Amino acid sequence: MIDLQAKAIAMGFPADIRWECRPQWQRLYVVQDGMCFYCDCGLLKESHGGPQSHAVGGQRPFTRDHVMPVAWRGRTQENNKVLACEPCNQAKGDSYPTLEMAKRLVRQCKRLGLEPPSWCHRLLIEAAA
Numbered sequence: 519m520i521d522l523q524a525k526a527i528a529m530g531f532p533a534d535i536r537w538e539c540r541p542q543w544q545r546l547y548v549v550q551d552g553m554c555f556y557c558d559c560g561l562l563k564e565s566h567g568g569p570q571s572h573a574v575g576g577q578r579p580f581t582r583d584h585v586m587p588v589a590w591r592g593r594t595q596e597n598n599k600v601l602a603c604e605p606c607n608q609a610k611g612d613s614y615p616t617l618e619m620a621k622r623l624v625r626q627c628k629r630l631g632l633e634p635p636s637w638c639h640r641l642l643i644e645a646a647a
């Protein structure tokens with residue numbers, strides 16, 4: 519995880535916070551390269567997704583999203599959470615994740631050192647069948 523810590527510092531996050539102790543959104547931001555999970559647009563690091571936030575210089579405020587929506591019994595754990603821009607979050611709503619989203623989430627969980635949620639494997643197995 520030391521490479522991610524170095525990357526977090528290079529991205530302007532405080533150097534005196536260890537990787538494991540960083541707020542969840544910072545870890546997601548670093549692992550997602552500061553981009554929306556769904557459309558890869560740039561996200562504002564300073565944003566906390568509040569309604570008063572506006573896009574600045576082409577970067578959008580981030581929101582937190584559950585890839586498997588809570589409405590579909592998605593868990594509120596780190597391996598199901600991503601940072602997304604507001605338009606993507608709105609567009610996705612409570613819709614069921616696509617295969618591409620499952621693939622992305624598996625990659626992201628690996629980078630975070632987390633076990634991907636079991637529904638990711640189910641989607642991948644169904645797609646391969």
Ligand SMILES: [Zn+2]
Binds near residue numbers: 557558559605
């Ligand atoms: Zn987006």
